[in-house]
Structure formats: C-alpha cells, structure tokens
Amino acid sequence: MxxxxxxxxxxxxxxxxxxxxxxxxxxxxxxxxxxxxxxxAKDAPEEAECVGVVTYALDPAQRDLGRLVPESRQQHHDAAIAALSVPLDHHAAVEVAVMRGTVGSVQAYANSLFLQRGVRHGRTTLIPVRTEVEFHLHGERAHTHDHLRVLDRF
Incomplete structure (x- = not known):
C-alpha cells in the first residue's frame, strides 16, 4: 500500500x-x-465480470409488473442468482435482484427494468469479481466447480 x-x-x-x-x-x-x-466502479469496463445488486420499488399491479418482472428474471436465468420481494403496502413493493455477468449485461438488464412504467427508485451496485475454477476432494469424491472471488476494484 x-x-x-x-x-x-x-x-x-x-x-x-x-x-x-x-x-x-x-x-x-x-x-x-x-x-x-x-x-x-462507475467507469467499470463493460466486459468486466461482476455481481450486480439491483434494487427498486414497484407497483406490482401496474402494467402487470408482478408477473412481468419475474418473467424477465426467468429469461435471464443463467445470470439471476437470487431475488427478493418485500410488500410495503397494497400498491408498492421493494425488490432486490442479484445478477451475475458482465458489467454491460447486468447494467442492460437493470436499465430495461428501470424503464418499465411502475418501477421507481432503481439503483444498481456492481461488485467486481473473478471466476476461478477449483478442484476439490470431498472424501472419495473429486470434482471441480466455480468460485467467485471478490476483487478490490474493476
């Protein structure tokens, strides 16, 4: 340092x-x-690998967003890690979607979501990561799998 x-x-x-x-x-x-x-992070290269935390408020009844938003995540099933919806009242919910991919693809997903009528207060936080393939031995069983390593910066 x-x-x-x-x-x-x-x-x-x-x-x-x-x-x-x-x-x-x-x-x-x-x-x-x-x-x-x-x-x-605002100037992160579009091809850089990241995990994006997409947060927003929405009215699930407006334009049928309660169905359309989960369908949009389903269309990006290879990038969606997790999602959470918290109802606030009869007309609003706060949602969080955790997405994995390149900065460009995560930002594109978030921006397409934020442009929907009824989606408000959208924000994306990008966390720089690198995928590492590791070999593990569990007892008699050996296998490889991916680990995401969090980086200090893009």
Whole structure:
C-alpha cells in the first residue's frame, strides 16, 4: 500500500469527515479508499465480470409488473442468482435482484427494468469479481466447480 499526501479545501474536508462519520470509517484513508472504489466502479469496463445488486420499488399491479418482472428474471436465468420481494403496502413493493455477468449485461438488464412504467427508485451496485475454477476432494469424491472471488476494484 502506498502513502500519499493530498491538498484539499476546508469545505471538502468537512464533507469527507461527515461521510466518514456516517459510514463508520475509522479514519480518512479508509473513507477515501471507499469513495474512490465507488467512483471507479462507475467507469467499470463493460466486459468486466461482476455481481450486480439491483434494487427498486414497484407497483406490482401496474402494467402487470408482478408477473412481468419475474418473467424477465426467468429469461435471464443463467445470470439471476437470487431475488427478493418485500410488500410495503397494497400498491408498492421493494425488490432486490442479484445478477451475475458482465458489467454491460447486468447494467442492460437493470436499465430495461428501470424503464418499465411502475418501477421507481432503481439503483444498481456492481461488485467486481473473478471466476476461478477449483478442484476439490470431498472424501472419495473429486470434482471441480466455480468460485467467485471478490476483487478490490474493476
């Protein structure tokens, strides 16, 4: 890890300290590393491998979204890892979909979802990963399978 020195305006330093306090970061370096990682994730290469956490609110009855959204995940069954729907009231639910693939494919799925009438407050968080194929021996049984390794950045 490298040590660097930066010059920063007083107002920006106060904003950084506020972020640090809200996030629970123990020091400014930790807070800056987190902010830089988040900023760099926005410029992630489209072909980079990731896990995307897609969150949104929707009205399941509008335009039959209660049926259309799960069908859209089914069409992407090879990328869908998990989904959760939490009803908030008679007309709104918060949903979370965890998708796996390239940055471009996860963003395309999320954007197509966010454009649906009745879907609101959409947000995507991208987590950089690398797939590693590993060989395991369990007793007498040997096999290979994939592991996703979380990376520090894209």
């Amino acid at each position: 490298q040590r660097i020195t930066i010059t920063i305006e007083d107002e920006l330093l106060q904003a950084l300290d506020a972020v640090m306090e809200r996030s629970g970061a123990s020091n400014r370096s930790e807070a800056l590393r987190d902010l830089i990682r988040r900023g760099l």
